[in-house]
Amino acid sequence: MRAGKIAGVELILNNWFLILIAIFMAAGLVSKVLLIFSAVLWHESAHMLMAVGLGYRVKQVELLPFGAIARIDRLADAGAASEIMIAAAGPLASMGLAVLCYALGEGAGNWQEVLRFFTDINLMLAGFNLLPALPLDGGRILRALLSRRRDYRDATAIVVTISHITGGLLLAFAGVTFWLYNTLNLTMLIAAVFLFLTAQTENRLAGFRVMRILANKKAELTGSGIMPASHLTAMKTATIREIIRLFGSEEYYIVHVVDKDFKLCGALTETEIWEGLIKKGVKARISEFL
Template identity: 75%
Template sequence: MRAGRIAGVEIILNNWFLVLITLFTVAGLASKVMLVFGAVLWHELAHMLMAAGLGYKVKQIELLPFGATARIERLADAGAASEIMIAAAGPLASMVLAALCYAGIGEAGNWQEVLSFVGEVNLMLAGFNLLPALPLDGGRILRAILTRRRDYRNATAIVVMISNIISFMLLILAGLGYLLHNTINLTIIIAAGFLLITARTENDLAGFRAMRILASKKAELSVSGVMSTSHLTAMSNATISDVIRLFGPEQYYIIHIVDQDFRLCGALTETEVWEGLLKRGIKAKVNEFL
């Protein structure tokens, strides 16, 4: 559901978020709903400011049950360092606000209860978002770290597997709560369901990222006529998967191929690699692409 715009950024309320807010309201906690809403916006504002500082434009923010996700132009083309900085900004901002709330409780007078609640909400928001699960900030940070050694799709698959494990652990935790205390924790169940569904979506989208990045590079090179290039050297009998995992989003790649005597056999552009990959497969040898 569209909720309006803030500084030109469209605000979307996710259906899961609406369910959680409804549960708060039905439970007689309507007065605290706006505080939770504000905490989530504060968290996402930090993402927005970091993205803007790195030169990315935020088009849309979707408020989720335990955080939010920003639709940022060209974020899929960002390097690992930029993605980590943008993802970490939200939890850091939440922890800073929580610390300020707890530090001011002693002098808050009648506002002690409010400050305590806001501090607790922000602390929980930061903690949950740092879980290594997609689409949470912790999952994005972990995936960005993994992409330094693996290709994006493989890194996503690993984090999705961890996300599923966390989801099932949350369901088990909810089940134990029911067996031991005869209570149903709907918040945990919603969190588990949310992670299961959204992690699967992230996995489905990962396969398209490489093609989007290549298209973006081609467009930039066509417009400017010049682009920063990185050169790789590969043995002729190396597998193409070993080459692809070294591709990053911020440079165009030229691969120099050498034989067993380290003599140059030929060269491939990044475009030729991706086009040849469709015919020869990920396990093909580099010299098969010449």
């Protein structure tokens, strides 16, 4: 549901977020709903400020049950370092606010209970978002770290598997709680279902990232006539799979191919490799592309 715009950024309330809010309101906890809403906005504002500071433009923010997703131009094509910085900003901001509220809560009189609840909410937001599951911040950080060593799609698939395991553990925890205490933890159930559904979406989107990155690079190079480049050196026997996993999103790559005596056999641009990949496949040797 669209809830308007804040500073030109469209605000959307996710259906799962609305369900969680409705549960709190049905229980007569309207004031706590407002505190949860403000905590989520604070968390997401940190993401947006970091993204803007790194030169990205924020178009839309969708509030989720335990955080939010900021839709930022070209963020999906960002390098690992940028993705880590943007993802980590939210949990750090939530933890910082929790520490401040805890410090202010001592001797706060009538406000002590409110500050204690706000502290708990921010700690929960930070802790939950640091779980290694997509689309949570922890999952994005883990995927960015893995993508430094392997293909982005492989990294996404690994984190999606971890996301499903995490969702299963949350579901099991809710079941055990119900069995032991006869109490149904709806929040935990919503979180588990949310992770199962959204993680699979991330897996489907990952396949389009490579082509988007290449298209953006070609557009930038064509438009400006120049862009940063990196050079790689590969033996003739190296496979294309081994080479493309080293390609980053923020530089254009040129691969120098050498033989066993380290004599230069030729050079290939990133575009030539991707275009040849369609015909020859990822298991082909780089020497077949010369």
